[in-house]
Amino acid sequence: MKNIYILSCILFIVFLKIVVNYNSIYSIGNNNMEYNIKKFINRPKVITNNIYIKQTIDIGNRRYVLFTFNDYLGDAELVMGLNGKYKIESTNSGSNLFQYRVREINKSKYFVVAGKNYDLKIDYVKVNLDSNEYKIMIPRQEYFISYCPVTNNTQSIFPIDSGFKLFDKNNIEITNDIYIRFSH
Numbered sequence: 390m391k392n393i394y395i396l397s398c399i400l401f402i403v404f405l406k407i408v409v410n411y412n413s414i415y416s417i418g419n420n421n422m423e424y425n426i427k428k429f430i431n432r433p434k435v436i437t438n439n440i441y442i443k444q445t446i447d448i449g450n451r452r453y454v455l456f457t458f459n460d461y462l463g464d465a466e467l468v469m470g471l472n473g474k475y476k477i478e479s480t481n482s483g484s485n486l487f488q489y490r491v492r493e494i495n496k497s498k499y500f501v502v503a504g505k506n507y508d509l510k511i512d513y514v515k516v517n518l519d520s521n522e523y524k525i526m527i528p529r530q531e532y533f534i535s536y537c538p539v540t541n542n543t544q545s546i547f548p549i550d551s552g553f554k555l556f557d558k559n560n561i562e563i564t565n566d567i568y569i570r571f572s573h
Contacts, residue, residue, distance in 0.1 A: 417467060417475040426456060426465050429477045443532035444503065449494040451478075455503040455534050464488040464503050464534075486571060489553065491518065491539060491546045498543050500525065503534040507571050510557050517552035518545045 417425045427440045437458040444455040452475055454465040463482030467475035481488060487504035502514055502525055514525045518539055525537045555564045 417477065422454065422467075422475075423456075425477060426454065426480065427458075429465070430458075430463065430480050430482065444534045446534040446536070448492075448499060448501070448536060449497075451492070451494050453501060453503065453534050455488070455532055458482070460484075462486070462488060462504060466492070486568065487553075489516075489547070491543055492536075496541075498539045498541055499536045500539050501534065501536040502527075503532075505532055505571075506530060507567055510563060511555050511567070512558040513556050515554045515556065516548045518548055519543050 422445075423440060423442050426442075427437065430436065430440070440456045440458040440463070442454055442456045446453050450469045452467040452469065454467065456463050456465065461482050461484055463480060465480045466478045468478050469475050486507075487502060489500065489502040489504075492499050492501050500516055500518065500523055502516075506527055506529070509529050509531070511527045513527055514535070516523050516525065519542075521540060521543070523537050523539060525535045527533055527535055551564075553564070554562050555567055557563050
């Protein structure tokens with residue numbers, strides 16, 4: 390009987406340790422997201438004192454965050470835990486006008502594009518991946534994150550050889566105009 394009591398206490402302590410550790414890993418909520426992303430991108434050295442979250446979108450158990458700092462555009466991918474909070478999976482930033490790539494979420498693949506809709510001229514994006522063309526509608530707002538499902542056998546992560554094109558509401562390609570006018 391004494392052994393069962395000791396074993397039960399040990400199992401309870403181990404369970405409690407796992408729960409506390411899990412909750413410390415998956416600890417990011419809506420109110421501390423900006424702080425945690427800033428802390429994450431400032432490792433191992435400080436590159437910015439402030440970030441500004443522009444958009445978020447949830448796809449399955451993932452949250453994608455578009456943010457700006459020091460005239461740069463960045464995105465973060467967060468994964469939701471069982472406790473409904475998130476941990477940061479990755480961040481990406483640079484002087485590109487748009488952030489885009491194929492993401493695998495819950496055994497499905499999506500092309501995710503994020504950026505600034507310069508002068509609200511961008512109506513949609515066409516992307517070519519592995520000989521398949523996809524059209525992603527862009528919301529009429531200053532910053533956006535949009536996505537579309539792609540076939541699960543898609544091997545490419547990024548479109549190549551001008552496989553990423555921007556169009557206005559009149560179906561006129563404006564890729565070069567946007568890049569020439571708004572690139573640093």
